[in-house]
Amino acid sequence: xWLILLITAAFAEDLWTTAEVTALRWQGGPQTTVxxxxxxxxxxxxRDKDQVRxxxxxxxxxxxxxxxxxxxxxxxxxxGGSDALPKVTLTPGEAGQ
Numbered sequence: 786x787w788l789i790l791l792i793t794a795a796f797a798e799d800l801w802t803t804a805e806v807t808a809l810r811w812q813g814g815p816q817t818t819v820x821x822x823x824x825x826x827x828x829x830x831x832r833d834k835d836q837v838r839x840x841x842x843x844x845x846x847x848x849x850x851x852x853x854x855x856x857x858x859x860x861x862x863x864x865g866g867s868d869a870l871p872k873v874t875l876t877p878g879e880a881g882q
Contacts, residue, residue, distance in 0.1 A: 797828040800839070800853040808846020812836055818846040824858035 802825045810816040812833065819841055821827070827839035827848070835850050 797830075797840075798855075799826055799828055799857075800837070800855055801826055801857055802848070803852055803854050806848055806852040808839065808841070808844065808848055810846060812838075812847045819844040821848075826857075827853070 802821045802823055804823050805820065807820045808818045810818045821841060825841060827841045829837055830840055830845065831838040832850070836847050837850050837853060838845065838847055839853075
């Protein structure tokens with residue numbers, strides 16, 4: 786049994802949420818487990834038609850497949866764009882001095 790769990794975890798499919806979404810404990814049930822922010826990374830446990838059972842950290846729940854994407858979100862850019870990033874100048878031969 787443990788071997789199956791280890792193999793499943795090793796080949797888990799990662800997806801990301803496209804909007805804020807609340808996972809349901811049971812498929813079609815009213816009880817919720819966790820609310821995920823847009824861009825949250827989840828691992829697929831099971832697919833069933835238009836519903837996906839996912840794991841997020843230590844929580845499990847059902848999400849609509851329409852709320853998930855296989856495209857990782859872009860890294861946030863500092864406010865003010867790339868001009869807001871610190872400028873670094875490297876001069877050859879000065880490393881470690």
